[in-house]
Structures are given as C-alpha cells and as structure tokens.
Amino acid sequence: MNKTWVDALAKTRGARGEVMAKVSSVAHALSSHVPLFIALPFIGIISCLWLAGCAVGPDFRKPAAPDIGDYTAHPLATTASSANVAGGEAQRFNKGSDIPADWWTLFHSRPLNALIKQSLASNPDLKAAQAALSVARENTLAGRGAYYPSVSAGFSATRQQDPPGALAPVPSNNAFLYNLFTPQVSVSYAPDVFGLNRRTVESLKAQEQAVRYQMIAAQITLSANVVAAAVQRASLQAQIDATRRLIEINTHMLQILRYQMAKGYVGRLEVAAQESQLAQVTATLPALVKQLDQQSHLLAVLAGQFPSQASAEKFELADLQLPQELPLSLPSQLVAQRPDVLQAEANMHAASAQVGIATANRLPNIQLTANAGSTALAIGQVFKSGTGFWSLGADLTAPIFQGGALLHQQRAAKAAYVEAAEQYRSTVLTAFQNVADTLTALEQDAEGLKAAAAAANAAKVTLDLSQRQWKDGYASYLSLLSAEQADQQTQIALVQAQANRYADTAALFQALGGGWWHRAELDQADSIRNKDEK
Known part of the structure; x- marks a missing residue:
C-alpha cells in the first residue's frame, strides 16, 4: 500500500x-x-x-538593457600619439569587439603575467570569495530537499512494569512486566501547493548567483590591482632614479656656488637659494621611497605572500607594451558583462522571490504524514505476522490572525524589491560612468603624454646646446647644471604620463568586465545556471 x-x-x-x-x-x-x-x-x-x-508572487523578468548608443557625449575613435616615446602609440577603440580573458597579456610582460598567475592562485581574499560561493551553492542544494518527502526510521526498546493492581495488563499475555520492541518508518511531505518551496529555492539560487558574480568581480579587481601596482612601482622607481640625479646635480651646483662665493664672485643670496632648492628636491625622495616600498608590499600581499617575501624583481615601464587595439563593448552588452551589474540583478531576483515567499506564508499549508512499523514483546517476533501497524495523517493549517505580522512582512518584501531595483539602476549608471571616465582618461592621458614628451624633447635640446656652449666656453657650468636639472624634471613628468596610460588602459579592461566569460571554469558554471533556469 x-x-x-x-x-x-x-x-x-x-x-x-x-x-x-x-x-x-x-x-x-x-x-x-x-x-x-x-x-x-x-x-x-x-x-x-x-x-x-503555480507559484504565488511575481515572476522575475530580466531588466532590459539601456537604450544608449555611446558612453560619452563625444564618441572616441583614436587617441593622440607621441613619436619615439615608450607608451606613446595611438590607441584605437574597436566598438563591439570582445575582451580576452587574459587581457593583461596584451602588455607583453612575462614578470607581470607570472605575478598575476600567482595572485589568482594564492590570494586569500579570492579564496575566501570562492569558499563563499561553495557555501551558497550548498545552501541552494539543501533548499531543494523541500521538494521531496522526508523519510526517517526509528527503533525503540523499552522494558515496562504495570502496577499489579491494574485492571488489565497491556500485553495480550496478561504480563505486568514485559519488554516492547518497536521499529518504524515515518514519511512526511508538504505539497508545494502555492509555490513556497519553489520561491525559496529560487531565492537561494539567485543569492548563489550574486555570490558567484561577487567572486568574479574579485578576480577582475585582483588582476587590475596587480597591473596598477606593478605600473606604479615601475613609475616610482624611475622617478626615484631621476630624483637622485637631481640631487646630485643640485649638490654639484651648490658646491660651485660656495666656491664662487668664497672667491667673491657671487653673494650669499645665490648660495642660500641653491641650498633651499637642494633641500626641496631632497625632501621629495623619502616620500617616493616610501611609496615604492608600499607598492612592493602591496604586490606581495596580492600574491598571497608576506611583505618580507616581496619579489626583488623590478618592473620597468620600458618593458611594457601599450595595447594599441582596445576592445570597446557595446553599451547594450555592458550590463550582461559587468559582474557588479549581474550581482545587482541577482539580488533583484532574490528580492522578487522573497515577495512570493512572503505571499505564500499567508496561505494555507498542507502536511501529509504516514507511519508504518511493527511492535512485539520479543526481538525475534518483531517482523512476524500480526505485529505491524500503520497510520496516515493530513494536517491543514491556515494563518487567521498573526497581529498583522505576515501582512507587513509581505509589504516589507515588496519594498525590498523596489530597493533592489533602484540599487540595480544605480549600479548600471555607475558602470557606464566608470567606462566613460576611463575613456576620457585615456584620451587626456594621450594628450598629457604628448605634452610631456614635447617638454622633454625641448629640455633635451636645451641640454645639448648648453653642453656645446660650455665646451666652447660660451656658457658657465652653472648654466649646464640648470639645463640638466630641467631635463631630469621633465623626465619625471614624462614617466608619470607614461604610467597613467598603462594604468588607465588596465582600468578600461576592468570597467568593461574583464572578459571573465571566456574563462572555461566560469563559462561552464554559467551554462549550468542557464540550463537550470530553463
């Protein structure tokens, strides 16, 4: 039966x-x-x-992509170029092009590739995000258990004595002292009449997807942070080298002025001015060294190491190649690529399912139960004929008065959905802002590098002329040192402009989603999700 x-x-x-x-x-x-x-x-x-x-509550619908044609008011096609300067190549924006999964390899730096590989494998924050995804996935699988009947088995053994004065002993053999052995199986099942279980699992699956996209965002952010830190470290090292040369030049200039003051050729004012200049240049060095060490520590921590284990390998801007072909996803594709937008969409989906859960909690609930087993006075008689028993049960419970709690919980769930929808819209707007800001930054970075390169070239010409004039006796050595100082200052500005182009190029790949959909492990998980939703 x-x-x-x-x-x-x-x-x-x-x-x-x-x-x-x-x-x-x-x-x-x-x-x-x-x-x-x-x-x-x-x-x-x-x-x-x-x-x-049927399931009560709203059925979630994916928000439509914004009807926007471009990211900026003035669409960009190509940035300015600077000839004979590292990182000065023109960059072209290929609208509608796809983004590679390992976009950082476009910089053609083996040390950078190795560092990112190590970071993706050892970074503790990323591992924590992966563990959080496992937790969410197991919670979803646990929630699916409500779809099936619950079966439990039990066995009890008791020894009992009835009072001798009892009217009738319980056992059929009229014994007052007896053993009782009872094995039984119990089955319970709650039909999902109004879709409470389905909405609950739907919410858990949406929460799992939100955690998954959070993990993907952590991967993309980690890769971009490693690139930015490596570029900043290379830039700081170049600035430190130029600053030390500046200190040497200013020290030499001060020595000459002091000699000239001792001979009566210059006054104390000129010497004091040079002393002040040397002190100002020297004061900039500790801050640069501090930043360099901090970037080294940051790179070590991103790679899952302690600061004392930071790699001694140096990054140089000259070893990086600026990507000249930059993919630019269509605005309609951005909302389907950015993990933070997809996470906000999953949160919105979870909030929608919570409305169905709150609605179903206000409706009747049915519980079916069945028990079957055997009871006997001796363990050897447990499964013999005539010892079996069974029972069937059905419970119907419906909330009648809860002090308005269920009603207000339903209203709160609806308000939470509105909140999630507005947060989704805010996330989409922020995503478009990130892309627009990065595109503008790349355009201005190219112009800034062009101006810095022109200034460096002019300073170099001045230095060459000063060297010739000094050799021919037409210029003083102080004039030569001043030209060398101006040259080093323009070199520092040039290095900073170069670093901006590399860093903002990495920021563009991050803003567009980082190409995570081309990663085999993530793409497979996304395919499984789409299959489950169908």
Whole structure:
C-alpha cells in the first residue's frame, strides 16, 4: 500500500494534465487498503496538487538593457600619439569587439603575467570569495530537499512494569512486566501547493548567483590591482632614479656656488637659494621611497605572500607594451558583462522571490504524514505476522490572525524589491560612468603624454646646446647644471604620463568586465545556471 501511495504521489508532481487520472488510481489503492473515512481526506488533498504548477508572487523578468548608443557625449575613435616615446602609440577603440580573458597579456610582460598567475592562485581574499560561493551553492542544494518527502526510521526498546493492581495488563499475555520492541518508518511531505518551496529555492539560487558574480568581480579587481601596482612601482622607481640625479646635480651646483662665493664672485643670496632648492628636491625622495616600498608590499600581499617575501624583481615601464587595439563593448552588452551589474540583478531576483515567499506564508499549508512499523514483546517476533501497524495523517493549517505580522512582512518584501531595483539602476549608471571616465582618461592621458614628451624633447635640446656652449666656453657650468636639472624634471613628468596610460588602459579592461566569460571554469558554471533556469 505504501509503495502505491508514494508512486501515485510522485506522479502527481508531473504534468498537471495527468493529475486527475492519477487521483482515481490513488483513491482505488487507498480504498482497497484503508477505511473510507481515512482515505477520503487523502483523496481530497492529492486532488489539490494540480495547483503545484503555480507559484504565488511575481515572476522575475530580466531588466532590459539601456537604450544608449555611446558612453560619452563625444564618441572616441583614436587617441593622440607621441613619436619615439615608450607608451606613446595611438590607441584605437574597436566598438563591439570582445575582451580576452587574459587581457593583461596584451602588455607583453612575462614578470607581470607570472605575478598575476600567482595572485589568482594564492590570494586569500579570492579564496575566501570562492569558499563563499561553495557555501551558497550548498545552501541552494539543501533548499531543494523541500521538494521531496522526508523519510526517517526509528527503533525503540523499552522494558515496562504495570502496577499489579491494574485492571488489565497491556500485553495480550496478561504480563505486568514485559519488554516492547518497536521499529518504524515515518514519511512526511508538504505539497508545494502555492509555490513556497519553489520561491525559496529560487531565492537561494539567485543569492548563489550574486555570490558567484561577487567572486568574479574579485578576480577582475585582483588582476587590475596587480597591473596598477606593478605600473606604479615601475613609475616610482624611475622617478626615484631621476630624483637622485637631481640631487646630485643640485649638490654639484651648490658646491660651485660656495666656491664662487668664497672667491667673491657671487653673494650669499645665490648660495642660500641653491641650498633651499637642494633641500626641496631632497625632501621629495623619502616620500617616493616610501611609496615604492608600499607598492612592493602591496604586490606581495596580492600574491598571497608576506611583505618580507616581496619579489626583488623590478618592473620597468620600458618593458611594457601599450595595447594599441582596445576592445570597446557595446553599451547594450555592458550590463550582461559587468559582474557588479549581474550581482545587482541577482539580488533583484532574490528580492522578487522573497515577495512570493512572503505571499505564500499567508496561505494555507498542507502536511501529509504516514507511519508504518511493527511492535512485539520479543526481538525475534518483531517482523512476524500480526505485529505491524500503520497510520496516515493530513494536517491543514491556515494563518487567521498573526497581529498583522505576515501582512507587513509581505509589504516589507515588496519594498525590498523596489530597493533592489533602484540599487540595480544605480549600479548600471555607475558602470557606464566608470567606462566613460576611463575613456576620457585615456584620451587626456594621450594628450598629457604628448605634452610631456614635447617638454622633454625641448629640455633635451636645451641640454645639448648648453653642453656645446660650455665646451666652447660660451656658457658657465652653472648654466649646464640648470639645463640638466630641467631635463631630469621633465623626465619625471614624462614617466608619470607614461604610467597613467598603462594604468588607465588596465582600468578600461576592468570597467568593461574583464572578459571573465571566456574563462572555461566560469563559462561552464554559467551554462549550468542557464540550463537550470530553463
């Protein structure tokens, strides 16, 4: 009988068109084994299962992509170029092009590639995000258990003595002292009449996706941070080298002025001015060294190491190649690529499912139970004929008065959905702002590098002329040192302009989504998600 009942119940969860046909078979099975007054409630309950295909609450719909054609008011095609300068190549924006998964390899730096590989494998924050995804995935799988009946088995053994003065002993052999052995199996099942279980699992799946996109964002951010830190470290090292040369030049100039003052050629004012200049240049060096060490420590921590284990390998801007072809995703594609936008969409989906959960909690709930077992006075008689028992039960509970708690919980869920929808819109606007800011930065970086290169070239010409004039006796050595000082200052500005182009190029790849959809492990997980949703 139990097998027939379970099989019939399982079939009712299939196509709703077959439910009523199955009800008759279940009714026949029940009426042939149990009294009619017990069978009728089960027949009525099972006949209601055709509602199981419906779920209260709103069905989530993916937000439409913004109807926007460009990221900036003035679309960009190509940036300015600077000839004979590292990182001065013109960059072209290929609208609609795809982004590679390992976009950092476009800089053609083996040390950088190795550092990012190590960071993706060892960074503790990324590992924590991956563990959080495992937690969310297991919670989703645990929530799916509500779809199935709950089965439990038990065994009890007791020794009992009834009072001698009792009117009738419990056992049939009239014994006052006896043992009782009872094995039994219990089955309970809550038909998902109003979709409470389905909305709960839907919410858990959406939360899992939100955590997944958060993990993907952590990967992209980590890669971009490593590139930015490596570029900044290379820039700082070049600035430190130029600053030290400036200190040497100013020290030499001060020595000459002091000699000239001792001979009476210059006054104390000129010497004091040079002393002040040397002190100002020297004061900039500790700050640059501090920043350089901090970037080294940052790179070590991003790679999952302690600061004392920082790599001694130096990064130089000359070893990096500026990507000249930059993919620029269409605005309609950005919302489907940016992990933070997809995370906000998943949060919105979870909030939508919570509305269905709050609605279903206000509706009746059905609980079906079945127990079967055997009880005997001796362990060897447990499974003999005549010792079995069984019971069927059905509970219907409906909230009538909860002090308004369920109503306000439903309203709160609806308000939370509105909140999630507005947060999604804010995230989309921020994503477009990031791309627009980065495109503008790349355009101005190219112009800034062009101006810095022109200044460096002019300072170099001045230095060459000063060297010739000094050799021919037409200029003083102080004039030569001044030209060398101006040259080093323009070199510092040039290095900073070069670093800006490299760093903002990496920022563009991050702003466009980082090409995570080309990663095999993430793409496979996304395919599984789409299959489950269908």
